[in-house]
Amino acid sequence: MEAVEQLIYAGELSPLRDRMIAELADVNTLCATYRSRIYRYALLSLRDPDLAESVTQDCFLRAYKAREEFRGDCSVATWLTRIATNLIRDSTRSRKFQFWKTANSTAAEVGAMADRLRSPGLSPETFLMIREELHGVWDAVEKLPGKQRSVFLLRFVEEMELPEIATAMGLHVGTVKSHLHRALAAVRKAMEKAR
Amino acid sequence: MNTNHLSPWEQEEYVLGQRTPEMLRHLTECAGCRAAVARLEHGVAIFRSAAVEWSSECLATRPQQLNAARRGSPVLALRWAVAAVLPVLLLIFALVSFHPSSTRPVQRASDISDDALLEQVDQQLSVAVPASMESLTNLVTTESRNGSVATSARGSKHIVQTN
Numbered sequence: 001m002e003a004v005e006q007l008i009y010a011g012e013l014s015p016l017r018d019r020m021i022a023e024l025a026d027v028n029t030l031c032a033t034y035r036s037r038i039y040r041y042a043l044l045s046l047r048d049p050d051l052a053e054s055v056t057q058d059c060f061l062r063a064y065k066a067r068e069e070f071r072g073d074c075s076v077a078t079w080l081t082r083i084a085t086n087l088i089r090d091s092t093r094s095r096k097f098q099f100w101k102t103a104n105s106t107a108a109e110v111g112a113m114a115d116r117l118r119s120p121g122l123s124p125e126t127f128l129m130i131r132e133e134l135h136g137v138w139d140a141v142e143k144l145p146g147k148q149r150s151v152f153l154l155r156f157v158e159e160m161e162l163p164e165i166a167t168a169m170g171l172h173v174g175t176v177k178s179h180l181h182r183a184l185a186a187v188r189k190a191m192e193k194a195r
Numbered sequence: 196m197n198t199n200h201l202s203p204w205e206q207e208e209y210v211l212g213q214r215t216p217e218m219l220r221h222l223t224e225c226a227g228c229r230a231a232v233a234r235l236e237h238g239v240a241i242f243r244s245a246a247v248e249w250s251s252e253c254l255a256t257r258p259q260q261l262n263a264a265r266r267g268s269p270v271l272a273l274r275w276a277v278a279a280v281l282p283v284l285l286l287i288f289a290l291v292s293f294h295p296s297s298t299r300p301v302q303r304a305s306d307i308s309d310d311a312l313l314e315q316v317d318q319q320l321s322v323a324v325p326a327s328m329e330s331l332t333n334l335v336t337t338e339s340r341n342g343s344v345a346t347s348a349r350g351s352k353h354i355v356q357t358n
Contacts, residue, residue, distance in 0.1 A: 040250035049253040113245040130241060137242045155211070156239045157246050162211075177211070184207040184235065191238045 017072030024067035024076060031060055034077060037158060038084050044153050045088045047142065055091055059084045074167045081160070081168040085150055092146060113138075136194035140186045151176055152183040201228045210235050 024030060038059050042052035062083050063070075070079060113134065122130070141149060150169060154160045162180075166173045201209070201221060209218055209232050222229050 036250070036254055039254055040246065043250050043253060044246050049257075052253070053257060113249055133238055134241050134245055137238045138245070141242065153246075157243050180211055181204065181207050184210060184239075185203065187238055187242075188203065188207075188235055191234065 014072075017070070020072050020076055021067050021070055024063055024070060027060060027064050030063070030076075034080055035060075037077065038080055041081065041084055041153060041158060042088055044141075044157060045150060046091060051091055055084060055087045058087050062087075074164070078160075078164050078168050081154065081158075082170070085169060088150070089146060132194040133191055136190035137187050140190035141183075144183055144186060147171070148179045148183045148186075151179040152187075155180055200225060201232070206232050206235060210239065 035056060039052055039056045042055040042059075043049060046052050046055065059080060063080055074082075141152060144152060147169065151165055151171075154165045154168060155162070160168070162173050162176050165171075166176045169176065171179075199221070201218060205218060206228070208214070209222070222232065
């Protein structure tokens with residue numbers, strides 16, 4: 001990160017930044033490239049397909065509007081993730097009242113998802129075990145505090161590196177690591193309970 | 196065999212990709228720790244598979260909406276709206292400013308008609324008396340012709356008393 005900042009001060013990042021701004025200006029390409037990723041992150045954070053869609057669209061809209069403010073000190077994907085994180089946080093704050101609805105629908109979703117993970121070679125016992133484990137992990141992730149959940153999703157679903165997550169979340173790498181450890185501990189606990 | 200098993204923290208570090216040579220060495224030797232790490236990795240992996248699957252399905256049911264892009268150029272939309280409305284506004288303004296006589300007489304006529312109407316109402320109010328009181332009105336008007344308004348009032352009182 002420091003190296004990138006030094007490059008910015010040296011003015012050597014300007015062509016890269018210009019290229020990134022050009023990428024942000026082409027909304028069609030931007031959506032085609034990053035839509036599934038941002039939508040997935042929003043969906044797993046909010047557990048509401050409609051709201052996730054709304055957040056995704058707002059994310060691209062904001063990115064487009066603020067493209068001139070983009071300093072180019074991180075990738076476009078990281079910047080979009082940062083915008084999405086803020087939008088998700090705002091949405092969860094305003095929708096706490098409706099949380100029970102999504103919580104109720106989770107059980108059915110997990111059942112359906114576990115069915116899709118079923119492969120022909122699995123014995124019924126193994127499948128049942130996987131299903132229980134998935135249910136446990138799914139619930140555990142849902143119950144994680146906001147930042148822990150976001151960090152967990154970005155690391156293990158989006159497969160982002162820790163410094164990228166730190167930039168996207170506006171946290172220190174050490175804090176990200178700490179959140180990840182706590183999240184993994186919760187997942188481990190849930191899996192042990194499911195066994 | 197190394198008997199210092201990996202702590203939960205170390206197992207998590209391994210899953211996070213922060214692997215030290217000591218960890219790796221221990222995992223090659225210790226089946227218990229290997230199983231514990233594999234279990235945690237498996238939990239994360241099934242979550243990821245399910246999450247990606249669910250997201251792909253949800254996304255597949257939605258059209259490739261680019262409302263953000265469409266909404267992304269509100270200035271352009273505003274320009275089109277202004278371009279469409281401006282000639283109409285100019286036309287209306289031109290019609291109004293080049294034919295001033297068409298509006299003014301109407302206004303004057305309405306003013307006159309309003310005044311006339313008000314006057315008529317006043318007259319009606321001052322004149323209109325119930326039919327049963329009409330004879331008294333005649334008496335009052337006769338007296339008021341002879342004296343002042345005050346005397347007419349007194350006269351009307353007198354008339355009422357005599358009745």
